[in-house]
Amino acid sequence: MTVFRDDPTQRGFSQPCPLWRGQCAIYASRHYPRACRAYNCKLLKDLLADACDLTDALAKVRQAKEMIRELEPFLPALSNPNFRERFVAHFEKSADAEFQRKAGALLVFYENVFGAKDLMDKTEE
DSSP: OOOBOSSTTSOBOOSSOTTBSSSBSSTTSTTOOHHHHHOOOHHHHHHHTTSSOHHHHHHHHHHHHHHHHHHGGGSOOOSOOOHHHHHHHHHHHOOOHHHHHHHHHHHHHIIIIIOOOOTTOOOOO
């Protein structure tokens, strides 16, 4: 996992986590990052603050998953199952108008609902 930002109070890594493989690959490990334990997306913060209810929050998660499913057929099949990495690589090269429209909608959705502003930030491998 590549950590970005030099300031120790601002360190983090791009979400979704590059170690995500359908479930957290290091959740039970003693190396599980403290940032993961402390991280709450905007949607979870809204839910905890009673700014939305569980039904609405789950509907937004389902909507995000559906948007991702709609983008999957556009992405090249790679050995890397990480959606974010494949998405970023293809987004920068693709001239397909339908893909660009759906990708743009996903980016706006991620920022508005989850507060994820760095989905497109590349991490150095």
